[in-house]
Amino acid sequence: NAGVTQTPKFQVLKTGQSMTLQCAQDMNHNSMYWYQQDPGMGLRLIYYSASEGTTDKGEVPNGYNVSRLNKREFSLRLESAAPSQTSVYFCASTHRWAGGNTGELFFGEGSRLTVL
């Protein structure tokens, strides 16, 4: 029962370095999301992919790029990390039905990123 798997769980970067957060789900969900969580800010949507082959910006997309590699995998890339990107990142997936209803989100364990 893997569900949603994120790697790495912890990462320390220097300002200006790049890195990619990987996410994979084995629930055959069509929609996947990347959220950023900071204390007192809730979860803010960075990017999402409503279905394979599509990606769209969320609330806070600046400084990030994403790739929906296939139905299972959705990666988040930081091209030039900044201290303001120090945060916990959660990947999530769900199923969206043709009629519009969308199921609950299933979350990964989170990736804690520190940018020095």
Add this chain to the structure above:
Amino acid sequence: AQSVSQHNHHVILSEAASLELGCNYSYGGTVNLFWYVQYPGQHLQLLLKYFSGDPLVKGIKGFEAEFIKSKFSFNLRKPSVQWSDTAEYFCAVIGNTGGFKTIFGAGTRLFVKA
């Protein structure tokens, strides 16, 4: 644009007290509504959800929520809290148009004193 507002950022209760956490959303169309819980050091888990039908929904661990469409509200309630309910609670909304984005409130930190 969708938005979610949670009224209380921090709540402290004694065991056996009743709980009500407020949630209001802004969205003009049909919505799906959720409450998630995040225990310390863990990821978010679903407490309950509303898609349609009976506006009073029951979730896990004795939680329930009532959808009041006229007030754009989806408040979470529990008659008697336990120490193990100490966690952060998030209300979330997804509209059936506009990209199907799930938007979260800022969260409410609940601390239950034993």
